[in-house]
Amino acid sequence: MNHQQLVESMRPNIERIEAQCNASGGRLIAVVKKQPPERILAAYALGLRDFAHSYIQEAIDSRTALEPEMPDARWHFIGRIQSNKTRHLAQGWHRIHSVERLKTARRLEQAEVLIQVRLGGEHSKAGVDPADLEALIDELKSSSQVQIKGLMALPPPRADWGESQPFGQLARLRDDLMTKGLLAPDGGELSMGTSGDYLDALDSGAHWVRVGAALLGARPEI
Secondary structure, eight states: OOHHHHHHHHHHHHHHHHHHHHHHTOEEEEEOTTOOHHHHHHHHHTTOOEEEESOHHHHHHHHHHHGGGOTTOEEEEOSOOOGGGGGGTSSSOSEEEEEOOHHHHHTTTTOEEEEEEOOTTOTTSOSBOGGGHHHHHHHHHHHOOOEEEEEEEOOSOGGGOTTOOHHHHHHHHHHHHHHTTSSOTTOOEEEOOOTTTHHHHHHTTOSEEEESHHHHOOOOOO
16 A cells, blocks of 8 residues: 555544544544554644654654654653653653653653543552642642643543543543642643543543544554
């Protein structure tokens, strides 16, 4: 399949999801981890400009190869941050979505970040517990240079929500923090929602939704 054929094959999904985001005031991020470069370039050709990586080395290799052909792309990092890799995240990223510790934030210089919040009681998952969120924000403000732009969450699978709606919970946390003056007027972004639940996230006021397979197709098996 040549480039134009690939573009046309991807057009329906991308245009549909982008229209859903636009209707709700959300912004679409294409999650490109382990995606072939030709799909990433096709998504760019179809007008997408926000792309996210989860792994530092893959991000470095991918961006080095693709940035000459994607000069207007905005790059996001959404994976767990390893302390020994922070030097690669301090500059050149539109948003770092996964800050959860002061130690990491101190090494990110003046990066624009979102704080990852752990929802659903899954203690094996990354993120700060909601009960500790205010203390972390105070620490980030007093002891780091990062610019806090909002909150991010990766909740349990939708089938496990029960009566809980984690996206609504994150929105309420954000609203409370803004009311208390802990988040600046430009610090209320919500990064939430992936391929299986992005519509729920948009309904709850997501600023960013992070969509991979539903947008670009299943990642090839290696």
